Amino acid sequence: MSDTAAIELVGVHKDFLSHGDTVQAVKPTDLAVGQGEFFSLLGPSGCGKTTTMRMIAGFEEPSGGTVFLDGNDVTGVAPHKRDVNMVFQSYALFPHLTAYQNVAFGLERKKVAKDEIRRRVGEMLEIVSLTGMEKRSPREMSGGQQQRVALARALVNGPRALLLDEPLGALDLKLRQQMQIELKRIQREVGITFVYVTHDQGEALTMSDRIAVMEGGRIDQLGTPREIYEKPATRFVAGFIGTSNLLDGSVDSISGGVALLVFAPEEKVLVPVPPSVTDGTKLEISVRPEKIDLSRDAPAAADCSVLTGTVREVVYHGTSTNYTVRTSAGADLVVFDQNAYSAEDLAGPGDRVYLTWSPQHSYPIGVRP
Amino acid sequence: MRHRLAPYLLVLPGGLWLLLFFVVPMVTMLSLSLQEGDVVNGYVLTGHWQTYVDAITNYRVQLVRSLIYGAITTVLLIVAAFPVAYFIAFYGRRRKATLLFLLLLPFFVSFVLRTISWRYILTDEGILLGPLKDAGLLADSFHILGTPVAVILGLVYNFLPFMVLPIYVALERIDPRVVEAARDLYASPLVAFRRVVFPLALPGVFAGVLMTFVPASSDYVNSAVLGSSSTTMIGQVIQSQYLVSSNYPTASALSFTLMAVLLIGVFAYARALGTEDVMKVAAR
Numbered sequence: 001m002s003d004t005a006a007i008e009l010v011g012v013h014k015d016f017l018s019h020g021d022t023v024q025a026v027k028p029t030d031l032a033v034g035q036g037e038f039f040s041l042l043g044p045s046g047c048g049k050t051t052t053m054r055m056i057a058g059f060e061e062p063s064g065g066t067v068f069l070d071g072n073d074v075t076g077v078a079p080h081k082r083d084v085n086m087v088f089q090s091y092a093l094f095p096h097l098t099a100y101q102n103v104a105f106g107l108e109r110k111k112v113a114k115d116e117i118r119r120r121v122g123e124m125l126e127i128v129s130l131t132g133m134e135k136r137s138p139r140e141m142s143g144g145q146q147q148r149v150a151l152a153r154a155l156v157n158g159p160r161a162l163l164l165d166e167p168l169g170a171l172d173l174k175l176r177q178q179m180q181i182e183l184k185r186i187q188r189e190v191g192i193t194f195v196y197v198t199h200d201q202g203e204a205l206t207m208s209d210r211i212a213v214m215e216g217g218r219i220d221q222l223g224t225p226r227e228i229y230e231k232p233a234t235r236f237v238a239g240f241i242g243t244s245n246l247l248d249g250s251v252d253s254i255s256g257g258v259a260l261l262v263f264a265p266e267e268k269v270l271v272p273v274p275p276s277v278t279d280g281t282k283l284e285i286s287v288r289p290e291k292i293d294l295s296r297d298a299p300a301a302a303d304c305s306v307l308t309g310t311v312r313e314v315v316y317h318g319t320s321t322n323y324t325v326r327t328s329a330g331a332d333l334v335v336f337d338q339n340a341y342s343a344e345d346l347a348g349p350g351d352r353v354y355l356t357w358s359p360q361h362s363y364p365i366g367v368r369p
Numbered sequence: 370m371r372h373r374l375a376p377y378l379l380v381l382p383g384g385l386w387l388l389l390f391f392v393v394p395m396v397t398m399l400s401l402s403l404q405e406g407d408v409v410n411g412y413v414l415t416g417h418w419q420t421y422v423d424a425i426t427n428y429r430v431q432l433v434r435s436l437i438y439g440a441i442t443t444v445l446l447i448v449a450a451f452p453v454a455y456f457i458a459f460y461g462r463r464r465k466a467t468l469l470f471l472l473l474l475p476f477f478v479s480f481v482l483r484t485i486s487w488r489y490i491l492t493d494e495g496i497l498l499g500p501l502k503d504a505g506l507l508a509d510s511f512h513i514l515g516t517p518v519a520v521i522l523g524l525v526y527n528f529l530p531f532m533v534l535p536i537y538v539a540l541e542r543i544d545p546r547v548v549e550a551a552r553d554l555y556a557s558p559l560v561a562f563r564r565v566v567f568p569l570a571l572p573g574v575f576a577g578v579l580m581t582f583v584p585a586s587s588d589y590v591n592s593a594v595l596g597s598s599s600t601t602m603i604g605q606v607i608q609s610q611y612l613v614s615s616n617y618p619t620a621s622a623l624s625f626t627l628m629a630v631l632l633i634g635v636f637a638y639a640r641a642l643g644t645e646d647v648m649k650v651a652a653r
Contacts, residue, residue, distance in 0.1 A: 059549055079552045080561075086553045092546035096568045105564075106554035153554065 004071040005032040006161050006193040007056055007084075012065030014051050025051045027218040028065065033161070033195060038187055040196045040204040043214035044240070049197045052214070053163050056195065058082045070160050080109075085154035086163040090170065091146045093138040099125070099149050100134035106157040124156040127186060144175050151186065161193040168203065180206055201241045205229065213237045229288070231363050238286045238365055245292075245333045246365075247285045251277060258359050259283070263329040269305040271362035274369040284365045289336040291361035294323055294346050299356045307355045309333065311347045321345060325353060402621035412617065424622040428606050432623075435603040436630065438517065439586030442524040443532075446581050447574060449525060450532035454573070455566075457533075458540035469537070472530050484523055484594045491519050491595065515597035523591035528584065532577040539573025540566070575642060583631050603627055 014026040026048040033039045041049040054060040055067060058079035067075045074082055085106065094102050100121060107117045125131050128148040138146055147167060154162055167183075168176045184207050187194050198204050204211050205225040212222045213236075221233035232238035238246065247269060249261040259273045261283065271285050287305075299306055309327035323335045323346070333355060337346055347353050402420060406412035425432070457468045475483055490497050491513045501507045513519045543566060551561035589604030596602075603623065610620035 057553060059552075078557075079549070080555045080557055084553075086550070088546045088550055090544065090546060092544060092550040094547060094550070094565060096565075105551070105556075109555035109560065153550075157554070 004035070005068070006035045006037070006070060007031070007033040007195065008068040008071075009052070009056070010066045010068070012052075012055060012062045012067060014048070014055060014060060015063040024217050026055070026062075027216075029219060031212065031219070031222075033193060034209075036191050036193055038184070038194045038196065038207055038209045040198060040208040040211045041214060042198055042201060042204040042211050042240075044199055047214040048217040049199075049214050050165060053086075053165055053195060053197050056161075057084055057086050057163050083160045084163055085157055085159040086165065087150050087154050087167045089166045091138075091150040091167075093146055093149055093153070095138055097137070098134065099130060099136050099138070099141065102138070102149050103152045103156050105153060110157070120156055121152075124152040127155075127189060128152045143171055144179065147171065147179060151183075155186070155190055155192065158190075159192065161195055164194060164196045166198055167196075168198075168200075176203075183207060205241070213240060215240075232286055232365060234366055235284060243289050243334050243336075245287045245289060245331065247287070247329060247331050247333075249283060249285070249329070251279055251281045251283060253279060259364075261285075263307065263327075267307050267328060269307070269329075269362060270303070270359035271305075271364055272359060273364055274367060276368050277364070283367070286363045286365050287333070287357060287361060289322070289334040290320075290338070292333065292335045292355050292357045294325070294335045294337060295354050295356070296347055296351060297354065299354055301356070304359065305355075305357050305362060307333070309353060309355060311349050311351045311353055314345055314347070314349060316345075323347065323353075325355060327355065398621045398624060401617050402625055404618050408615045408617075417618070420618045420622045421626065424619045425626055428603065428623060431601050431603045431606050432627065432630070434600070435586045435627075436634070438521055438524065438592075438600075438602060439582050442521055442528065442585045443578055443582045445521065445525045446528060446532040446577070450529060450536055450577065451570075451574075453529075454533045454536035454540055454570075458537050458543075459545075469534075472533055476530065480527065481590055481594070484527065484590055487519075487523050487526065487595060488514065491522070514595060515600070517596070517600050519595040520592045520600045520602075523595045524585045524588060527588075527591065528581040531580040531584075535576035535580065536570055536573040539570045539576075543569050571642075575639075578638070579635060583635065586631060587627055 009029055009031040011028045011030060012026065013024060013028040015022050016025050017023075029052065031052075041052060043049045051060055055062050056069075058074070058077060058081075062075060065075075066073055069083060094105065097105070103121045103124060104117050107120060112120075121134075122131075125134065128151055130145065130148050130152065133141065133145065133149075136145075138149065141149065147170075150167070164183075168179050171179060180203060183194075196204070196207065205228075208225055210222065210224055211228050212219045213228060214220065215234075215236045221228055221237045223231075223233075228237060229241055232241060232244065235246065238244040247261075249263065249269065251259045251273070252262045253260045254273065254277065257272055257275075259271050259277055259281075261269045261271070263269070269285060271283065273281075273283070277283070293299075307327045307329055309325040309329075311323055312326050312332070313322075313324040315322045315324075317336075318339070320336045320338050323337065325333050325335060327333055335355065400414055401412070403414060403416050403418070404412035405415045405417045405420075453472070457465055457472075461468050489495050492498070493512045493514065494502070498507060498511065498513065502509055502511070513522075547569075548561055548565060551565045552558070556564060587602075587604045589602060589608050592600050592602040593605055607620050607623050607627070610616045610623065
């Protein structure tokens with residue numbers, strides 16, 4: 001990564017007027033995307049991720065703030081003068097042009113020499129495995145192939161950054177998974193910064209170097225997939241990424257940077273906390289379902305979190321079995337048990353069970369360090 | 370067996386209608402054009418091809434004039450209709466329906482009446498020329514009524530919706546993101562229009578040309594109401610041959626000639642433009 005960010009937003013926001021009221025689709029946002037980074041904007045629909053991307057592309061003007069591309073202020077610069085290219089949600093291929101003509105469109109506008117265009121389009125079609133499809137019209141291609149044309153059409157220009165707006169949304173599951181791997185490979189191959197807009201958390205986790213989780217027009221959390229999954233900053237992030245178990249309670253005692261929350265005799269949760277947390281602090285704790293052990297026998301180890309509860313539901317998922325347990329602490333916890341060793345269920349509905357997990361698998365949400 | 374017949378039975382009502390009101394008159398007219406005689410003594414089919422030769426020789430000027438008026442009208446229509454269709458399709462938003470209704474609103478008044486009201490606008494001392502002449506901006510001898518300008522103006526006015534609607538439909542079907550994609554790929558607004566929007570609107574223009582050139586070329590109202598003897602179009606000639614001179618063979622021969630010329634023109638046009646490509650885009 002070089003020093004200058006490929007894309008930088010400083011205080012960028014977008015206000016819309018709706019029925020006389022001003023609505024902030026994007027609240028003042030600061031964001032820096034590094035050179036060659038695979039960066040995802042993740043969030044539910046209406047969270048402002050697409051608007052943010054369109055402000056980078058130049059299709060929307062920010063109501064305030066500055067957009068930098070490679071250190072240059074491009075706020076107010078028309079889309080066709082910005083050195084970024086976009087892959088649209090529905091591909092938006094030119095229906096009256098062939099695959100080749102679609103890919104060559106940008107280079108022709110830039111007045112690149114004919115021979116050079118032929119060479120670069122040929123190369124790009126090879127990268128996206130579409131050699132031999134040059135003369136096809138978009139109508140004669142499958143969804144996956146159209147997707148590749150859209151990608152090639154943007155990448156062939158060698159943009160500073162590629163903006164992808166839910167590019168895999170229209171594909172079926174199998175093809176989508178295949179394209180995820182493919183996209184990642186292509187990104188490594190061409191070394192261009194990708195900004196990827198998606199509402200699919202699995203997609204974002206698989207492909208991204210960093211993810212910005214957006215909600216209600218602002219970024220809730222920005223971090224690596226691991227950070228976002230393991231240490232969700234807000235309740236929203238914890239809930240939106242994967243399945244999360246949330247426990248509310250207040251700290252009874254702290255020793256060695258680990259807080260103890262007692263829910264009943266022999267029922268406790270241990271959680272590492274920063275120094276700002278003291279006795280009596282109310283905490284919201286997130287535990288991922290695959291970290292929890294479920295057993296019908298009382299646990300032997302003393303230095304881990306233990307809760308008891310009643311199994312309410314057992315769902316077999318092939319690779320794992322999912323249990324929903326109503327704990328005596330009040331919350332319903334979900335437990336994923338890998339079906340690696342046993343073919344039998346660990347417990348059935350109505351059974352009393354013990355749930356245990358190590359202290360480092362509890363994470364206090366929204367606590368200042 | 371019933372299943373095999375079903376499609377043909379479905380075609381029957383429309384088919385009979387066409388047979389009765391299209392094929393029968395056509396055959397009658399073709400036969401009429403090859404007959405000799407007069408209204409009083411009756412007509413006899415003699416296969417007299419000379420009628421065609423005479424009709425074309427006598428009315429060549431009106432025939433050519435009609436085609437020229439039709440062509441000029443069509444070109445002006447494209448120029449006038451495209452911006453209107455473009456505006457409604459891309460900027461109409463919630464008012465689209467209202468705007469389209471306004472476009473069609475004049476059609477609730479009779480075609481002839483609307484054309485006659487243009488007389489009041491274009492007449493020498495009318496609301497348009499009167500003030501200009503009073504102000505000394507135009508010579509007193511200047512006039513529009515009775516000139517080709519007035520006739521073509523009337524034709525353009527009367528056929529405008531027939532050009533706007535098909536272009537509008539074609540533009541309406543364009544995914545705005547396709548235009549954005551062009552802008553994203555370094556096309557200025559003008560280039561995006563030329564390379565993407567216009568080619569995608571071509572099927573609409575094509576349909577509009579078909580819907581206006583043919584009726585405009587054979588129109589007889591605009592020239593009759595707004596023109597003069599120097600703007601006589603072939604439609605007027607046919608009408609007067611039928612209804613005034615009762616010269617049925619000549620009128621029929623002229624009708625057939627006009628039809629043949631228009632058909633050839635339309636096919637040549639379709640060939641030149643490459644209907645297949647146009648239809649490909651239309652079928653997307």
